[in-house]
Amino acid sequence: MKSTTRVVVIGGGIAGCSTLYHLTQEGWTDVVLLERNELTSGTTWHSAAQVTNFGMTQTMVGLKSHSISLYKELAADPDYPINYHHGDGGIRLANSETTMDGYRHFASQAKVMGVEFEILDAAECARRHPLITTDRLVGGLWDGEDGDIDPAQLCQALARRARKAGAEVYRNTPVTGLTQLKDDSWIVHTDQGDIACEIVVNACGYRVNEVGAMMGVHHPVMSMEHQYFLTEPIQGIIDFGKRVPLLRCPIDDFYSRQEKQGLLVGFYEQDCRTWGMDGVDPHFVNALCPSDTDRVLPVLENVFKRMPALEEVGIHTIVNGPITYTIDGAPLVGPIPGKRNAFCIIGLRAGIGEGGGHGWLLAQQIVHGEAQYDTWVIDPRRFTTHANVELCALKAIEDYQNEFRFHLPHEHRPAGRPMKTTPLTPILAAEGAEFGVVNGWERMAYIKPSPDFHETHGFRFNEAFDVVAAEVRAVQTGVGMTEVNGFNRFEITGPGAQDWLDTMFCGRMTRKVGKVGLGYLLNHHGMVKGEATLANIDDGTIWYGSAAASEYHDMDWLTAHMPKDGSVSIRSLTNDHTILVLAGPKSRDVLAAASRGDWSATAFPWLSVRRAFVGIAPAVVMSVSFSGELAYEIHVPNAQLYAAYLALRKAGEAHGLRLFGSYAVESMRMEKGYRHWKADLVTEFTPFESSLGRFVKMDKPHFIGKAALEKMIAEGHRRAFVSMVLDATHATAHGGDAILCDGRVVGSVTSVGWGHRVGKNIAMGFVEPAFAAEGTALMVEVIGVPTQATVVPECLYDPENLRVRA
Numbered sequence: 001m002k003s004t005t006r007v008v009v010i011g012g013g014i015a016g017c018s019t020l021y022h023l024t025q026e027g028w029t030d031v032v033l034l035e036r037n038e039l040t041s042g043t044t045w046h047s048a049a050q051v052t053n054f055g056m057t058q059t060m061v062g063l064k065s066h067s068i069s070l071y072k073e074l075a076a077d078p079d080y081p082i083n084y085h086h087g088d089g090g091i092r093l094a095n096s097e098t099t100m101d102g103y104r105h106f107a108s109q110a111k112v113m114g115v116e117f118e119i120l121d122a123a124e125c126a127r128r129h130p131l132i133t134t135d136r137l138v139g140g141l142w143d144g145e146d147g148d149i150d151p152a153q154l155c156q157a158l159a160r161r162a163r164k165a166g167a168e169v170y171r172n173t174p175v176t177g178l179t180q181l182k183d184d185s186w187i188v189h190t191d192q193g194d195i196a197c198e199i200v201v202n203a204c205g206y207r208v209n210e211v212g213a214m215m216g217v218h219h220p221v222m223s224m225e226h227q228y229f230l231t232e233p234i235q236g237i238i239d240f241g242k243r244v245p246l247l248r249c250p251i252d253d254f255y256s257r258q259e260k261q262g263l264l265v266g267f268y269e270q271d272c273r274t275w276g277m278d279g280v281d282p283h284f285v286n287a288l289c290p291s292d293t294d295r296v297l298p299v300l301e302n303v304f305k306r307m308p309a310l311e312e313v314g315i316h317t318i319v320n321g322p323i324t325y326t327i328d329g330a331p332l333v334g335p336i337p338g339k340r341n342a343f344c345i346i347g348l349r350a351g352i353g354e355g356g357g358h359g360w361l362l363a364q365q366i367v368h369g370e371a372q373y374d375t376w377v378i379d380p381r382r383f384t385t386h387a388n389v390e391l392c393a394l395k396a397i398e399d400y401q402n403e404f405r406f407h408l409p410h411e412h413r414p415a416g417r418p419m420k421t422t423p424l425t426p427i428l429a430a431e432g433a434e435f436g437v438v439n440g441w442e443r444m445a446y447i448k449p450s451p452d453f454h455e456t457h458g459f460r461f462n463e464a465f466d467v468v469a470a471e472v473r474a475v476q477t478g479v480g481m482t483e484v485n486g487f488n489r490f491e492i493t494g495p496g497a498q499d500w501l502d503t504m505f506c507g508r509m510t511r512k513v514g515k516v517g518l519g520y521l522l523n524h525h526g527m528v529k530g531e532a533t534l535a536n537i538d539d540g541t542i543w544y545g546s547a548a549a550s551e552y553h554d555m556d557w558l559t560a561h562m563p564k565d566g567s568v569s570i571r572s573l574t575n576d577h578t579i580l581v582l583a584g585p586k587s588r589d590v591l592a593a594a595s596r597g598d599w600s601a602t603a604f605p606w607l608s609v610r611r612a613f614v615g616i617a618p619a620v621v622m623s624v625s626f627s628g629e630l631a632y633e634i635h636v637p638n639a640q641l642y643a644a645y646l647a648l649r650k651a652g653e654a655h656g657l658r659l660f661g662s663y664a665v666e667s668m669r670m671e672k673g674y675r676h677w678k679a680d681l682v683t684e685f686t687p688f689e690s691s692l693g694r695f696v697k698m699d700k701p702h703f704i705g706k707a708a709l710e711k712m713i714a715e716g717h718r719r720a721f722v723s724m725v726l727d728a729t730h731a732t733a734h735g736g737d738a739i740l741c742d743g744r745v746v747g748s749v750t751s752v753g754w755g756h757r758v759g760k761n762i763a764m765g766f767v768e769p770a771f772a773a774e775g776t777a778l779m780v781e782v783i784g785v786p787t788q789a790t791v792v793p794e795c796l797y798d799p800e801n802l803r804v805r806a
Contacts, residue, residue, distance in 0.1 A: 001170055004196045007031040007366065008188045010175050010211055011203035013044035014151065014352050015345040017158040018359025019201055020167050025360075026367040029166030032197070033159070034190060036174035037285045040155045042205040044351065045286060046321040048228055048266055049154075050246060050257055051353040052090055053115050053145045056106065056406055058736050058748065059373045060330075061113040063357025068145055070356040074157045075149075082153035088258070090146025090246035091125055092404065095136045099250065101459040102406055103141035104784025109736035111781075112748040118142035119784065129247060130240050131263075131307045136251055146246045148257050151352050158359075178214040184340035199366060202336070202344040205351075206322045207280055217336060219380070220387035221347045222396040223275040223322040225289050227296055228266035230259055230317040236309050237261050250404035252302035262313065265303065267296040268403040274393050275322040291318040323349050325396035327387055327416075332380040333358045334365055337552040340560070344380055369524055374682035381552035385575070386440035391416045408457035409734065410445070410464075410663075412437045422485050422578045423642045431659060438662075439548045441486035446471060446661040459783050460731040464663060465754070471660035472667055472756040475629055479586035480660040481648060484579040486548035489572070489635070490555065493540055496567025501534065501542070504561065506687060506703050507695040509534050516607045516622050520687055520695050521557065522705030526712050527683045528690055529705075530554055531675065535609040535622055543573075543609075543620065543635075547677040561704065578641050580614075580648060583631035585806065586655040591621070591632055593651035606805045615647025616640070625804045627668040628797050670753035670762045673723055673794030679735060680721070680750045680764055686712050689766070691721035691794065719747070720772035723796070726761040726780055727788040733763045733780050739771075740779040740786055746771050749780060758796045763789065 006028055009016045012035030020033045035041070051068060055061040068086070075084035094100050100119070107117040120128070122137040159169050170192065177189035178200060188195045202211045206223045237244055238261055246257040253268040275289065304311050326332055326347035331354070336342040345362050348355060358378070364371040376382065398415035407413070412435070418425065420440040429435075432448040434455065446467050455464045474480050492501070498511050505519035513536050521530040530550060535543040546554050551574050562568050582590055592599045595614045604610065609622045617640035625631035636644045649657065675681050680690070686709055687696050698710070726733060732752040739747035747767030755762050763780055771778060774793060779786040793799065 001173070001192050002032065002168065002195065003193065005030050005032045006197060007199045007201060008186070008195055008197045009033045009201040009203055010188070011035065011042070011205060012039040012155070012159075012169070012171065013042045013203065013205050014155055014355035015205065015348055015358065016201070016203035017155040017162070018355045019203055019345055019362050020169070021158040021162040022359045022363035023366065024162050024165035024167050026363045028367055031162075031167045032195060033162070033167065033169045034173045034175055034188070035169070035171050038171055039159060039169070040152045041286045042207070043321060043323055044151050044155060044205070046288060046319050047151045047352045048255070048257070048264055049148050049151045049352040050255070050350070051084075051086070051147050051149050052246070053110065053143050054092065054106065054117070054141070055110070057377045058109060058113055059375060059377050060354070061110050061115055062373050063361055064354055065113060065115060065357070066360050067354060067356030071149055071154065074154065077157070080157055080160055082157050083150040084147065085149070085243060086147040087145060088147050088243045088245055089128065090143045090248065091120065091129060092141040092143075093125065093247065093249045093251055094138050094140055095251045096138060098408065098458045100139050101783050102408070105459060105734050105737065107141065108738045108781040108784055109748070111738045112736065112745055116144070118144070129245050131234070131236050131244065131309050132247065133306060133308065135305055148246070149352060154352065175211060175214070178211070180215075180340075186341065199341045199343065201362070201366070202342070202346060204346065206276055206324055208324070208344070208346045210280070215336065215339060215342060217339065218389070219332060219344065219346055220327050220383050220392045221324050221332065222277070222389075222392040223324050224396055224400050225273045225275045225292075225320055226266065226323045227292065227318065227320040228264055229315045230264055230319070231262035231310065232314040232316055233261035234263060234309050234313050237263070248404050249306060252306050253299050253403065254303045255404075256307070263310070265310070267299045267303075268400055269296045269299045270401050271295050271298075272397055272400045274396060277389065277393060289320040289322065291320050293318065325349050325399055327383055327392055327395040329399045331358060331378050333362050333378040334375055334380050335556065337381045337556065370527065370683050372684075374678070374684050376678045376682075379553065381556065382549060384439055384551050386419045391419060409459060410436065410455070411457040418442045420486065422483065422638055424483050424578070424645055427642065427645065428483065428659070433659070433661065436662060439486050439551065441548060443485055444483055444659070444661040446663050447659050459734060461754070468663045468667060469756045471658070471664040474658040475584045475627060475660055475664065475668070476757055477584070478656045478658070479582060479584035479590050479652060480658050480664075481652065482581050482660050482662070482665065484581055484633075486574065487579050488546040488548055488551045488554060489574050489577055490544040490558070491571045491573055492542040492544055492568065494568040496563050496565070497540075497542055500563055500568050502700070503703055504558070506697070506705065506709070508697045508700065510536065512536060513538055514608055514610060516609050516624055518695070520692055522687065522703070522709065523683060524705055524708060526686050526705040526709030528681050528685060528687055528692070529557065529683060531677055531681055533624065535620070537609055537611065537620060550677060577635050577637055580634040580636060580641075580644060581631060582634065582648065583625065583627045583629045585630055585803070587630050587632055589655055590648060590652045590657060593654070594647045595621070601806065606801075614644040617644035617647065619644060626665060626674060628672040629668075629803050630806045631804065667753050667756050668797075670751065670764070671755040671758050671795075671797035673764070673796070676751050685719055685721070685766065686717075688713065689717050689719045689721065717769050719766040720769045722765060722767055722772050722791050723794045724763045724765070724778065724780065724789040725792050726763055726782065728761050728782050731782055732761055733782050733787075738781045739765055739767055739789070740781070741771055746778070755796060760796065762796065
């Protein structure tokens, strides 16, 4: 065994084999894979191995398309062909129009990625699959590329190609420890000796946290027992004359695919079971859990109604094995939070079907620092300190029970809630607040008009529409208050802080004490990495603020580029403070009544910051606005948050202060053209393509990404960011929907919302530059229906910012 290498991949299932192969494809051939037993001896060997193009984000569709293309190539390899039943087709069934709306949206999103889905009615579903009934069936979504593959052959084929390129694979070589050196390189300890390497990749399936513990980290991954049956031959399949399509059924919680002349039928029973919470037996290799047919009997009864032929056929094999889940069901592929030169590719519950694409994107991140798609949807840093074992278990159970039921817009499921709260959470709940979840935090969405108010989640406007309109109107005409918890907040100090931050941002950030500025961070490829406000509170103290979800992401980026001389220090205040926002033309009056000092527009103009007291509570107050109205962010330590809240509520009594929530904020920011991180701000585009050129100062001597950005500018813009107004009153578009011109896809939607102050249906998105001029007529698919859209100015409400300066 070699003693040094560039990368060590730990784990020999689909995740590890795909990563190893794709590293060689990116040009890194001095790489090693370590497997404690034989390749595919974990979850991979008993996988149902379905390969679909369906994904709920563009990134997921793109990586699945890569998997399909790669697997087709491997199957056609004359030297080492593998069994891949490609293009059998697959149907996702639906028993409601809301589910069909979702399928129409997903089909539009897939179209942007060059993938064609088809919407079927119930009769067509039954015509394409000879074994199903139309009982309780409305229709379905057809994926013509659907199929299945031999998982063991797939992994062996990837490993074979990686070896041919120069990689090495060591089987029966368990990792016993990991040591990180001062230069951030690693020593990987095994029972066959040590290997020194630059980078370590955890690809350990259900043993992920055994290796995680060696690094001192816990990964939010939980295993679930999952059962499927293999049947005897079915006459209906024999008579059909070709392979039957795959089925995925959210109505009856099962899936099926053809296996020889019978079916493989898998179940997602409600009485499901976690596995391995207290550790995994070291001898659990190529092994299964005991069968438990009683657990799936309630599901099986419905499956018989959907496919009556199963009542007459025998079962010859029962498989019950562990599969891994994360808190939101999507995998963790990318940098391990808080670690240098450490990556993971874990939580792949659909590993075989997606694994080719996951390894592809991870290899790009390792070699180039970023992947060609924005990978936030699978980034391990999207979960922070709240992601403990118990939460993982609860969310894994909930996700398993809803395997084929996608999340609806604004739907936040109940398991594991509340996880992160502030002292105001029960107070706001008593006021009638409905909450959503942001990075684990319970955040107020709106105030219910009555205790029995219920919002029907779906893709169309619902009961909350008028509630949000009233909250926006209260902010526009008077004053409103909301809580913004979890906002990412770092305190940056030290003599080198200002000069260092100047190299991190592509714009010229203010150095004046008492002022606030907005800026953008780029990666080394000149693409947008992040958005942040910098508040110069006093000499030597700067607050860095960004989106709640970016807590780990931004801290990793900043600390990776900090000066080595100790001239800069960073301390996170994210979980210690909460923001109370006052917004509206009367907000200054409320603040002045609750806090000593001169709060006039002259003494405290827009983009100012100062320390103050709100009532008896110490606070940092900023004159900034995400609503487009005169507004103040009041940052308060959580210990004094309730005191500040009471002071503002009392001061607001004379001015009709009303609570408002995140739905109203979203409506108002759309009218202003303000961006949302990881919706409108992604690593696939430059700041100029993102219509943020006013925040870039190319005459600065240096900032991260400048050289790459200069090259991108010279090559010309590939996309342009636009705002559009849609001719629809029943629904907005949704993120990922296709933007069309003359029937051709020319872009995709990133953010949407109804602007209650301007009375318009607004969408933002990226389009080909030729279609970005104001007044350009386009079509945007709204729940699958092409709808007239017009490119408009980015800011539709108070474009001169007179209201925020009032």
